[in-house]
Amino acid sequence: MLHFIDVILPIPLQKAFTYHITEAESKFLAPGMRVAVPFGKSKVYTALVYSIHKNPPTAYEAKTIHQILDDTPVITPNQLKHWDWIATYYMCSLGEVMRAAMPNAFLLESETIISRNEKNTIETSELKDEEYLIYEALQHQSSLKINDVVSILDKKRVLPIINGLVKKGVLNLQEELYEKYTPKLVRYVKLHHNHKSQEKLQALLKELSRAPKQREVVLTLFTMEASLKQPIKVSDLAERSGASTSIIKTLIDKAILEEYHIQVDRVQFDGEGDADAKHLSDAQQEAYQQIEAVFKDKSVALLHGVTSSGKTEIYVQLIQNQLNTGKQVLYLLPEIALTTQLVNRLQDYFGDKVAVFHSRYSGNERVEVWQNMLLNTEKAQVIIGARSSLLLPFKNLGLIIVDEEHESSYKQFDPAPRYHARDAAIVLAHMFQAKTLLGSATPSLESYFNASQGKYGLVELNTRYNNVLMPDIELVDLADKYKRKRMKGHFSDRLIEEMTETLEEGFQIILFQNRRGFSPIIECTTCGTSPQCPNCDVSLTYHQYRDQLRCHYCGYNSAMQKSCQACGNATLDTKGFGTEQIEEEVKVLFPEKKVARMDLDTTRGKYGFDKIINSFEQREIDILVGTQMLTKGLDFRFVKLVGIMNADNLLNFPDFRAHERSYQLMAQVSGRAGRTDLRGKVLIQTYNPHHNILQQVSTNSYKEMYAEQMNERYNYKYPPIYRLIKITFKHKDYNRVNLAADWYAKSLRQLFKTNVLGPEFPPVSRIRNLYHKNVLVKIPQKQSLVKTKEAIQKIDNSFNAIKDFRPVRVVINVDNY
Numbered sequence: 135m136l137h138f139i140d141v142i143l144p145i146p147l148q149k150a151f152t153y154h155i156t157e158a159e160s161k162f163l164a165p166g167m168r169v170a171v172p173f174g175k176s177k178v179y180t181a182l183v184y185s186i187h188k189n190p191p192t193a194y195e196a197k198t199i200h201q202i203l204d205d206t207p208v209i210t211p212n213q214l215k216h217w218d219w220i221a222t223y224y225m226c227s228l229g230e231v232m233r234a235a236m237p238n239a240f241l242l243e244s245e246t247i248i249s250r251n252e253k254n255t256i257e258t259s260e261l262k263d264e265e266y267l268i269y270e271a272l273q274h275q276s277s278l279k280i281n282d283v284v285s286i287l288d289k290k291r292v293l294p295i296i297n298g299l300v301k302k303g304v305l306n307l308q309e310e311l312y313e314k315y316t317p318k319l320v321r322y323v324k325l326h327h328n329h330k331s332q333e334k335l336q337a338l339l340k341e342l343s344r345a346p347k348q349r350e351v352v353l354t355l356f357t358m359e360a361s362l363k364q365p366i367k368v369s370d371l372a373e374r375s376g377a378s379t380s381i382i383k384t385l386i387d388k389a390i391l392e393e394y395h396i397q398v399d400r401v402q403f404d405g406e407g408d409a410d411a412k413h414l415s416d417a418q419q420e421a422y423q424q425i426e427a428v429f430k431d432k433s434v435a436l437l438h439g440v441t442s443s444g445k446t447e448i449y450v451q452l453i454q455n456q457l458n459t460g461k462q463v464l465y466l467l468p469e470i471a472l473t474t475q476l477v478n479r480l481q482d483y484f485g486d487k488v489a490v491f492h493s494r495y496s497g498n499e500r501v502e503v504w505q506n507m508l509l510n511t512e513k514a515q516v517i518i519g520a521r522s523s524l525l526l527p528f529k530n531l532g533l534i535i536v537d538e539e540h541e542s543s544y545k546q547f548d549p550a551p552r553y554h555a556r557d558a559a560i561v562l563a564h565m566f567q568a569k570t571l572l573g574s575a576t577p578s579l580e581s582y583f584n585a586s587q588g589k590y591g592l593v594e595l596n597t598r599y600n601n602v603l604m605p606d607i608e609l610v611d612l613a614d615k616y617k618r619k620r621m622k623g624h625f626s627d628r629l630i631e632e633m634t635e636t637l638e639e640g641f642q643i644i645l646f647q648n649r650r651g652f653s654p655i656i657e658c659t660t661c662g663t664s665p666q667c668p669n670c671d672v673s674l675t676y677h678q679y680r681d682q683l684r685c686h687y688c689g690y691n692s693a694m695q696k697s698c699q700a701c702g703n704a705t706l707d708t709k710g711f712g713t714e715q716i717e718e719e720v721k722v723l724f725p726e727k728k729v730a731r732m733d734l735d736t737t738r739g740k741y742g743f744d745k746i747i748n749s750f751e752q753r754e755i756d757i758l759v760g761t762q763m764l765t766k767g768l769d770f771r772f773v774k775l776v777g778i779m780n781a782d783n784l785l786n787f788p789d790f791r792a793h794e795r796s797y798q799l800m801a802q803v804s805g806r807a808g809r810t811d812l813r814g815k816v817l818i819q820t821y822n823p824h825h826n827i828l829q830q831v832s833t834n835s836y837k838e839m840y841a842e843q844m845n846e847r848y849n850y851k852y853p854p855i856y857r858l859i860k861i862t863f864k865h866k867d868y869n870r871v872n873l874a875a876d877w878y879a880k881s882l883r884q885l886f887k888t889n890v891l892g893p894e895f896p897p898v899s900r901i902r903n904l905y906h907k908n909v910l911v912k913i914p915q916k917q918s919l920v921k922t923k924e925a926i927q928k929i930d931n932s933f934n935a936i937k938d939f940r941p942v943r944v945v946i947n948v949d950n951y
C-alpha cells in the first residue's frame with residue numbers, strides 16, 4: 135500500500151502538490167506539520183502537510199519527502215480551515231495565504247541565507263560534528279545558503295541541523311534585524327515629598343536664603359508648577375531659572391528636589407494614574423450592556439461611537455469578560471505602527487497577557503508569539519495586531535474587536551492574499567463560535583448597511599466621554615478669501631487667528647494636508663511642460679527638503695531642475711501643495727513655535743511614528759502637520775485646534791468611495807480636537823463650502839451622509855448593493871495589455887453582459903514601466919458569488935492557455951474596495 139501527502143508550498147500554485155511517504159511516516163504525520171520537500175530541479179522548500187491519503191497523483195510521479203520537521207503540528211485545524219476560506223473567497227492559492235501567515239523562520243528554503251549569531255559566544259565543545267562544520271564555515275565567510283550547507287555536509291537533509299543551530303542561538307536566518315525600541319526616558323523634577331507641608335517649605339526657603347541660586351531654582355519650580363499644571367522637565371527648569379544642571383543636581387542630592395522619569399508615552403499630568411479599569415460613564419455602561427445583549431443572538435455587533443466617546447474603555451470591559459471565562463481576544467488595528475498608545479493602554483490593564491504581533495518584529499519574536507499561541511500560554515490571551523494577526527494559531531478565541539473598522543488599510547492589496555481583515559475576522563470568529571465587535575466613529579457603508587439590515591446588531595454612542603462637546607467645525611471659503619486677499623500662502627485669516635489664539639492659550643494644533651512633499655506638480659510657465667516620471671505615467675513631486683523631484687509610485691528621484699527640460703527657460707513654477715510646504719509656511723507665520731511633520735517621509739525609520747507621537751504628547755511640538763496618518767485613532771490631550779488645509783482634493787478623488795472616505799477622514803481628523811475638557815475647534819478650508827459632504831462633516835451628520843451615499847450606490851450599482859471583482863492586467867507592452875484585456879472582457883461579457891465595465895486604464899496607467907488596465911465585474915445581490923468566481927476562474931484558465939497572453943500578469947481582486 136502506497137502512502138501520500140498533499141502539501142501546501144509557499145508559492146502561488148493553484149493545486150496542492152503530492153509527495154510519496156513511507157508507511158511509518160504516514161503514521162507519524164498529521165496535517166499542519168512541516169516537511170522539507172524537493173521541488174523543481176534543485177529547490178528545497180518547507181511545505182505544510184495538508185492531508186494524508188493513498189491516492190497517487192495522475193499527472194506526475196510523486197517524489198519522496200526529504201525530512202519531517204516537526205513532532206507536532208505548528209498549524210491548527212481551524213487555521214487550515216480559515217486559510218482555505220481565504221484562498222477560495224479571494225481567489226488565490228493556499229500557498230500565498232501560508233506565506234502571509236507564517237513567520238519566515240518557519241519557512242526555510244534553499245534560498246534562505248544563514249549567518250553567525252554574533253551576540254552569543256558558542257561553546258564549540260557542545261556542538262555535534264556536523265554542527266561544528268557549519269559553524270566553522272561561518273568563521274571564514276559571513277553567510278551561507280542552505281545549498282552551500284548541503285555541499286559542506288555532503289547530505290541533502292540539512293534543515294533539521296540548521297533548525298537545531300538556530301534554536302541553540304548559534305545561527306541567524308537572514309531577515310532584516312530590527313532594533314529594539316527603547317522609549318525615551320524624560321527626566322522630571324518635583325519638590326521632594328519631605329518638604330510638601332507649608333511649614334517645612336518655609337523652613338526650606340529660609341535655609342536656602344544663603345544659597346540664592348538654589349533658592350531661585352525652587353521658586354521657579356513653584357511658578358512653573360502653578361502655571362503649567364503638568365510635569366516639569368529638568369531641562370525646562372534649568373532653562374527658566376537660568377541655573378546650571380549641576381545646581382539642580384545638588385538640590386536633588388540634598389533631597390530638596392526629587393527626580394523621576396516618565397517612560398510611558400502618555401504623560402499622566404493629574405498624577406492619579408491608576409491602572410484599575412476605569413469606571414464606565416452611564417452612556418458607556420449602556421452601550422456596553424447593549425453590546426452584550428446583541429451578542430445573545432447575533433455574532434457581530436457594530437459600535438458606532440463618535441470620536442472620543444470612550445470606545446476603548448468599553449473594549450477593555452469586554453476583553454476582561456472574555457479573560458474571566460478563559461477565552462482569547464484578538465484586537466485588530468488598522469496599522470500597528472501607530473499603536474504604541476493603545477498597546478500601553480491595554481498593557482496597563484492586562485499586563486503580560488497582552489501580546490503584540492508586529493510585522494516589523496524580527497522573525498524570532500514572531501515565532502515566539504506563534505509558539506505561545508500554539509501552547510495557549512498566559513502570554514497569548516490578548517493579541518493586538520494588524521490584519522495578518524488573523525492568521526495566527528488561535529486556540530480558544532472568544533472575541534475579535536475590529537477597531538476603526540472603516541479603515542481602508544484592513545484590505546490587503548498586494549501581494550495576494552488580497553483579503554479584507556474585517557470580513558475575514560467575522561469568518562474566523564464564526565469558526566470558534568466567537569463574537570466580533572466592529573468599532574468606529576465613521577463606520578464603512580458596508581457595515582452600517584449590514585447593521586441596518588439586521589445582519590449585525592447596532593449600538594450607538596453619541597456623546598463624548600466627560601460630555602465634552604463635539605468640536606465646533608467652521609468652513610472657510612477659499613475662493614472668497616483669495617478674492618478679498620485674506621490669504622497668507624495657504625492660510626486664511628481665520629485659520630491664522632484661531633492658531634494664534636490656540637497657541638496663546640498654550641494648546642496644540644494639528645494641520646492636515648493629504649499630500650506629502652512640497653508640491654505635486656512642477657510646471658514651466660513658458661511652455662507648460664511638467665517633469666514626468668520616466669517609469670510611471672505621473673508627474674514628479676517636488677521635495678524641497680532634499681531639493682529633489684520624486685515619484686510617489688516607484689520611488690524614482692532626480693535633482694530638482696533649474697530650467698525647463700523642454701524649452702530651456704528658467705520659468706519653472708510649482709502647482710498645488712503638500713505637507714512640506716505647509717510646514718514651511720507655518721514656520722514663517724509662527725517662528726517661535728515648534729513645528730513637526732508626520733508623513734511617509736518623516737516616519738521612515740523603524741520607530742519614526744513613535745518618536746513624533748511621543749514628542750507631540752510631551753508637548754515638545756506645538757504644531758503638527760501631517761497626512762492621513764494623523765487620523766488613525768490617536769488620543770492627544772492638548773490639541774484644541776485642527777485645520778484641514780484643503781478639502782477639495784479629497785472630494786475630487788476618482789473613486790466611487792471618494793465621498794464616503796472624505797467624510798471619514800475629515801470626521802476622524804476633526805475628532806483629534808478637544809478630547810479632554812475643552813471643546814475643540816476645526817477649520818476646513820475649501821473652494822466648495824456648500825458641498826454636501828462638508829455640510830455633513832460640519833454638522834456631524836453621519837446618518838445623512840449614509841443615506842445620501844447609499845442612494846448613489848443604489849443608482850450606480852456599487853457596493854454594498856452590488857459586489858465587485860476587479861481584474862487588472864499588467865505588461866510592459868501597451869498593445870499586449872490592450873489585446874489581453876479586450877479578450878478577457880469579451881469573455882466576461884458573454885456571461886455577465888452589462889455588469890462588466892472596461893477595460894479601462896486607471897488614472898495612473900503605467901507604473902514601474904508596466905501598463906495597467908482594469909476590468910470590473912459587478913455582481914448583483916441575487917447572483918451567486920461562488921458561481922461567478924468559478925466562471926471567472928474558467929475564463930482565466932482559458933486565458934492562460936493562450937501563449938501570447940501568458941506573460942501578461944492578471945491580478946484578480948475580490949471586493950477591491
Ligand code: ADP
Pocket residue numbers: 412413414415418439440441442443444445446447599769809
Ligand atoms: P474613542 O476610542 O471613542 O475615540 P477613547 O476610548 O480614546 O475614545 O477615550 C477618549 C478619552 O477619554 C481617553 O483619553 C480616555 O482615557 C478617556 N476616557 C474614556 N472613558 C473613560 C472613563 N470611563 N473614565 C476615565 N477616562 C475615560
Ligand code: ZN
Pocket residue numbers: 667668669670685686687688689690902
Ligand atoms: Zn515612477
